[in-house]
Amino acid sequence: MAEPLLAIRDLKTYFVSKHAEVRAVDGIDIDVQKGQIVCIVGESGCGKSMTSLSIMRLVPKPRGKIVNGEILFDGKDLLKLSDREMADMRGSEISMIFQEPMTALNPVLTIGTQISEILIRHRGMNKRQALDKAVEMLKFVGVPRANEIIHEFPHQLSGGLRQRVMIAMAMICEPKLLIADEPTTALDVTIQAQVLELMKKMRDETGTAIIMITHDLGVVADMADHVVVMYAGQVVESVDADTVFEQPKHPYTRALMDSIPSLEEDKDVLYSIPGTVPSAANFPKGCRFAERCPLAQPSCFEKAPELREVAPGHLVRCDLVS
Amino acid sequence: MSQYVLEVKDLKKYFPIRSGVFKRTIGHVRAVDGVSFDVKPGETLGIVGESGCGKSTTGRMIMRLTTPTDGKILIDGKDITHAKGAALRESRRHAQMVFQDPYASLNPKMSVGESIAEPLIVNKVLSRDDAFERAAQLLDTVGLRRTDITRFPHEFSGGQRQRIGIARALALNPKLIVADEAVSALDVSIQSQILNLLMDLKHEFNLAYLFISHNLAVVRHISDRVGVMYLGHMVENGPKSSLYADPLHPYTQALLSAAPEPRRVKRRERIILQGDVPSPANPPTGCPFHTRCPRAMDVCRSQMPKPVMVHPEHWVACHLHG
Numbered sequence: 001m002a003e004p005l006l007a008i009r010d011l012k013t014y015f016v017s018k019h020a021e022v023r024a025v026d027g028i029d030i031d032v033q034k035g036q037i038v039c040i041v042g043e044s045g046c047g048k049s050m051t052s053l054s055i056m057r058l059v060p061k062p063r064g065k066i067v068n069g070e071i072l073f074d075g076k077d078l079l080k081l082s083d084r085e086m087a088d089m090r091g092s093e094i095s096m097i098f099q100e101p102m103t104a105l106n107p108v109l110t111i112g113t114q115i116s117e118i119l120i121r122h123r124g125m126n127k128r129q130a131l132d133k134a135v136e137m138l139k140f141v142g143v144p145r146a147n148e149i150i151h152e153f154p155h156q157l158s159g160g161l162r163q164r165v166m167i168a169m170a171m172i173c174e175p176k177l178l179i180a181d182e183p184t185t186a187l188d189v190t191i192q193a194q195v196l197e198l199m200k201k202m203r204d205e206t207g208t209a210i211i212m213i214t215h216d217l218g219v220v221a222d223m224a225d226h227v228v229v230m231y232a233g234q235v236v237e238s239v240d241a242d243t244v245f246e247q248p249k250h251p252y253t254r255a256l257m258d259s260i261p262s263l264e265e266d267k268d269v270l271y272s273i274p275g276t277v278p279s280a281a282n283f284p285k286g287c288r289f290a291e292r293c294p295l296a297q298p299s300c301f302e303k304a305p306e307l308r309e310v311a312p313g314h315l316v317r318c319d320l321v322s
Numbered sequence: 323m324s325q326y327v328l329e330v331k332d333l334k335k336y337f338p339i340r341s342g343v344f345k346r347t348i349g350h351v352r353a354v355d356g357v358s359f360d361v362k363p364g365e366t367l368g369i370v371g372e373s374g375c376g377k378s379t380t381g382r383m384i385m386r387l388t389t390p391t392d393g394k395i396l397i398d399g400k401d402i403t404h405a406k407g408a409a410l411r412e413s414r415r416h417a418q419m420v421f422q423d424p425y426a427s428l429n430p431k432m433s434v435g436e437s438i439a440e441p442l443i444v445n446k447v448l449s450r451d452d453a454f455e456r457a458a459q460l461l462d463t464v465g466l467r468r469t470d471i472t473r474f475p476h477e478f479s480g481g482q483r484q485r486i487g488i489a490r491a492l493a494l495n496p497k498l499i500v501a502d503e504a505v506s507a508l509d510v511s512i513q514s515q516i517l518n519l520l521m522d523l524k525h526e527f528n529l530a531y532l533f534i535s536h537n538l539a540v541v542r543h544i545s546d547r548v549g550v551m552y553l554g555h556m557v558e559n560g561p562k563s564s565l566y567a568d569p570l571h572p573y574t575q576a577l578l579s580a581a582p583e584p585r586r587v588k589r590r591e592r593i594i595l596q597g598d599v600p601s602p603a604n605p606p607t608g609c610p611f612h613t614r615c616p617r618a619m620d621v622c623r624s625q626m627p628k629p630v631m632v633h634p635e636h637w638v639a640c641h642l643h644g
Contacts, residue, residue: 043509144597158598159373188372188536190595193580197594215509218539218582245586259514261543263566263583270543272518273511276479 003075005209006032006055006177011069013047013054020281024050024064026233029307032177032226037203037210039220039241041256042230045277048213051230052179055211056096057086074176092122095170099182101162105154111138112150115169122173137168141198160191167198174206181213196222217260221245229253232278232288235307238315249316251293287318295320324399327497327530328361328384328417333393335379339603351603353379355554356393363497366524366531368545368562370538370577374599375551377534381500384532385419386410398497415445418491422503424483428475428490434461435471438490445494460489463526464519481512488519492527500532505540517544538581542566547635550574553610554602559629560636570638573611609641617642 013025025047032038040048053059054066057078071078073094078086090096098104106114115137116130125133131150138146141164154162163183170178180199184192196219203210212223220227224241229250237250248254258271275292278284284291290300297320305319334357336350354376361367369377382388384395386402395403402413418441421427428437438460439453448456458468464485475483484504491499501520505513521544523529535541541548542562549559550571558571569575576593595614600606606613612622621641629637630644 043511160598188599189538189580190372190576191598192582193592193594196582216582217510217584221584221586222582242586245584256510257584259510260584261514261517261539263539263542263578263581264585267543269521270514270517272514274515276481276512 002033004031004072005034005036005074006030006211007070007072008051008055009070009072011051011054011071012067013050013059014065014067015063016065017063022280023233023283024280025054026280026283027068028230028233028235030228030235030238032209032211034176035203035207035209036225037200037212037223038226038228039212039214039224040228040230041214041217041220043215043277045232045280046230047233047280048230049181052096052181052211052213055179056090056094057081088122091118091170091175092173093175094177094179095173095175096179096181097163097166097170097183099185101159101166101186102154104166105162107154110151110153111157111165115150115165115172118169118172133172134168137172138165141165141168141171141202142194143168159187160194163187163191163195164198167195167202171202171206171208175208177209177211178202179211179213182215183212184219185214185216192219199223217256229256232283233280234288234317235315236289236317238307239313243314249310249314249321250289250318251295251320252289255292255294289318324396325362326360326396327363327365327398328532329394329396330360330380330384331358331394331396333357333380333383333395334391335376335383335388336391349603351601352554352605353602354383354390355602355605357551357554357556358393359549359556359559361498361530361532363530364524364528365547366533366545368533368535368541368548369551370535370541370548371551372536372577372599374553374602376554376602377551378502380551381419381502381532381534384500385417386413387419411445415447415494416496417498417500418494418496420484420487420491420499420501420504422506424480424487425475427487428483430475433472433474434478434486437475437486438471438493441490441493447494456493457489460492461486463492463523464489465515479512481508481515484508484512484516485519488516488523492523495527496529498530498532500534502534503536504533506535506537513540520544538578539583550577553599553605555610555639557611557640558636558638560633560638564633564636568633570632570636570643571611571640572615572617572642574638576616609639 008030011028015022042048112131115134119125119130135146143164184195227241227244229237231252237253255273273292286301287305290296305317307315307317310316335354338347339349341348371377383390397413398416435454435457438457442448442453458471505516545562548562548565549556552573558574576595579593608624609622609627612618627639627641629639631637632643
């Protein structure tokens with residue numbers, strides 16, 4: 001396979017305080033190819049959002065710290081860049097969209113100002129050119145009345161429109177990589193369908209690779225080329241999207257699939273995973289899922305499993321899977 | 323004993339929009355605009371719809387947390403639309419509510435035992451000691467430990483807090499539980515635990531639920547019947563098997579096709595609705611859905627469709643049928 005656009009190697013992001021060391025991201029490896037949509041799935045606290053913030057180097061300071069690893073983007077290690085060089089990357093080469101557009105947009109600046117300042121900062125355009133380009137971009141993402149909306153403020157727009165504005169801002173410099181952290185979670189299903197459709201169109205037309213962080217397996221089935229399942233700060237399964245739905249191997253992935261009610265078939269009783277996720281300040285020494293795993297053997301509690309390739313391109317962190 | 327545990331007749335809630343120095347009413351937000359349905363003992367009615375469709379306001383009116391503008395609510399045959407004082411307390415013995423965010427709905431300064439025992443003490447059902455004994459039993463029923471009775475809400479995880487909320491709702495042996503987005507804030511593995519618990523309790527205590535949610539798959543799993551709301555109106559209502567297999571209203575069809583299903587096999591063509599839900603302060607004339615309906619006709623713009631029974635117990639309010 002070609003050199004990946006993004007290669008995360010043994011990334012560890014910890015939160016350190018006097019009393020505890022919280023291992024939010026604990027040694028993950030993820031590859032993203034050019035133009036690929038990679039979905040990172042997992043439940044609250046599995047480290048998926050911290051992974052995306054680590055790529056952007058936006059881990060909350062001073063407690064949060066990337067303590068180990070490499071993030072190779074186009075061959076360059078993002079963790080070795082100066083703050084200035086990283087700032088040049090954000091919004092230009094790598095952009096991010098967030099779950100709640102209202103908190104990500106500046107409430108006191110007009111939409112036009114917010115979009116155009118990116119072009120002024122990264123592309124050296126003057127204000128007039130930047131505003132024209134902003135209108136063009138808003139039209140492209142399907143914002144009606146784009147000429148008027150650039151003079152409006154975020155609170156005047158609906159949730160779906162705000163998320164379109166966010167996408168327009170993120171895509172205006174045609175970045176090579178877009179990181180979307182739960183981009184549709186706050187939206188209604190009919191609006192979610194519109195936004196997902198738009199993201200696929202952007203990928204098809206600009207070749208931007210997308211890392212999509214989500215807890216919704218429905219969204220994953222709709223969008224992903226490749227799926228990474230995270231549990232307790234680690235990657236537990238990584239494989240192409242068809243395989244993850246047809247032949248999930250890790251007991252956690254399988255349990256997740258069995259836990260969701262379906263729109264199309266009747267299930268009498270849903271499978272439910274007993275217990276809760278272990279605390280990131282105090283992981284067990286063996287497999288982190290063992291305590292909740294229906295298949296756990298005594299050995300699982302003793303030895304932590306490694307991520308292994310069980311079939312070509314199919315990585316699973318479980319010693320019981322062959 | 324009435325045939326229905328809950329009857330709702332032409333229920334309306336208009337919130338006044340006030341403006342100016344004298345706060346004169348300049349218009350109304352029609353949050354709920356003439357909704358009728360009923361729930362039999364032991365039956366689960368799911369209510370689905372997008373934000374702003376009036377589903378939560380409907381639930382809050384049934385609990386009389388907000389007073390209806392017009393219409394009637396009968397709980398166990400008794401009209402409680404304008405009940406006050408003792409009569410209202412009496413009605414709440416029959417109907418209890420479970421909220422979305424159990425952390426916000428539990429008093430952080432009260433122990434779990436006090437929270438659960440309070441309704442029993444307030445309603446003078448049991449003495450203080452007996453109420454605490456019953457609280458311990460209820461914790462057992464919902465899958466927590468009896469000894470948790472002295473602990474405080476912050477010591478529990480989200481899923482456990484939701485169990486406490488359910489235990490409190492069960493305290494008075496209600497016939498009806500109104501659950502407003504009760505599992506929406508939970509991770510899938512925890513969500514399935516709570517759904518299974520709700521279904522077990524239903525069989526054990528012959529409970530009826532009014533289950534309000536935006537998640538179509540969850541509603542399908544738990545409900546016997548489903549009502550679909552749009553912009554303050556119920557547009558379709560039917561047994562779940564009939565409604566999911568043969569959705570009649572174009573809005574229900576769009577909603578079902580937009581919901582992402584966690585499977586890779588291609589399903590029926592996705593209907594992507596254009597635009598946003600109109601403002602309930604200024605609803606369109608005629609059918610509320612005609613502004614986004616892919617099959618709108620002239621009559622839809624001027625006349626409000628009447629409910630028509632198409633299949634047994636399955637009705638729809640749409641000019642295409644009738």
